[in-house]
Amino acid sequence: MVDKKKIFRIGIDKISLYNFSIKTNKEFQKLIDNRGNCVKEKTIITDELFSIINSYTLFQEGEELQENIFNKIVFNPNKLLTGDNICNTTPDQLPKVIEKLTKLLKEKGVEIDFSEAKIADIEINLNVPVDFNDYSEVFTLFYKQLKKSKLISEISDSEKISEFKIDESYFSRLSRSVTFKIYSKDREKGLNFKVTRLEYYLESLAYKYAMNKYNLDSSLKDLIANPKVIEDIFRERVKKDFIIKSLKYIENNVKPVLEREYLAFKKANALAKMTGRKEERNVYKYLEKFWIFDYSFLIELIEKHNIKNKGREIKRVLKKYIQHDNLKKLNYLLETIFPH
Structure with a gap:
């Protein structure tokens, strides 16, 4: 049974972490690429609930050999907690998520230490209890402000409503490291009640910049210690990207x-x-x-x-x-x- 109180709130949908240590004696799928003076070895560990990429690069710089190690894990916190991605996870739930994820990985022969982990990218969203089609003109108003961005949904410059293109979802890249999407979550998941999702995807640079405004960094520790910050980031962006511009429009x-x-x-x-x-x-x-x-x-x-x-x-x-x-x-x- 889906808890509606956990659906209609600002929270985390998907998150990627890096800057963690990983140890395993098990053999997983590996991709090896030899080019010139560089050898790249990529280990991929996939599961229904997560995916890990462990990248090891050995390259020659001058007369010396250099090595570089990069790890990244992608997962949906709420899938780990409840098995669905309809509800949102709040930052204060992340310790429980990390504990469960660490235990799950250990059972698979993988030991991970997330104590110094940082956030590579994050999806922050808000579900609202409205019918996407019923609110399509309001969402069109939002997207009329984005003509200078690389807008995938084509909305006419005309003021004639007959020439507007009303899609089942709107997606826009607001910058090189920020995308925004509005879509029907109830249609996607076959729910018997109406849910429209407003979703920001912040890549590394955008997330760092957003956190720096609150004198915080991109570490997992800072997010957990300041659980309300994602609400502030979401609201500030919506206000700047859409609300003020829409009212002026x-x-x-x-x-x-x-x-x-x-x-x-x-x-x-x-x-x-x-x-x-x-x-x-x-x-x-x-x-x-x-x-x-x-x-x-x-x-x-x-x-x-x-x-x-x-x-x-x-x-x-x-x-x-x-x-x-x-x-x-x-x-x-x-x-x-x-x-x-």
Whole structure:
């Protein structure tokens, strides 16, 4: 039985560690590469719950032989704890995870010392109890801010909603060492309740930089000793990458386009009336070609530009466009991400 309290919180999904010692007398799969003055030997230890790469390099520098050893282990903490990756693991649970992982490895003939381990990369995510499709316009608003990044999901530059591409998941590389993804976790796992996941993947440089802002380093010890830091990192990034920019985008792009097209429609009808041509009757139908986003934006236009028929027009909007309630959805996300 999945514990919903552990699902809907900021936590760790997957983590990679390096800078640990490893000993084993067992033979595992090895890859050997001899090139020029360099010999690379890579031992790979894989399991359903983890994967380890032990890399040994011997190379010649001048007249002397040099060697380099690098170890990396990748695992999902919650799979080790409960067998699933739906829930998130918090940093204060990591000692228990490391204890279990160490014991599991010892049973396989591998001794590891994680006391000086550092974090190579980490996935930090938040699950929210919403339907991905129902919130697709809010997520589209987020991704409209990322046109300068290498955005895999194609979202049109147009303000016409009909030209937007709504995918089953959104993925973007925000920088060389940070990626962000939004996707339906309930669809992926076949859950009987709605879960949408917002997920940051921080590679080594990004994680070090984030921790340094809190006067911490990338050691496993610092993460365990400061369990709330990943919540701070996640919230700070979401605020900087999406929230502030999205609110500005609404004020600087969405609303002005609606107002411009609303007034253009009204002006065209006034000219048609003056010249005896046929008038178009439904300004809201016309605005559907653009991004309404929220019905309240239409009400703002009515209150500003149509005082004479205000009451009647507002009733029309409420009757037909009340389902465009994306501000409410955006506010719910904000309250979930940034609880009081």
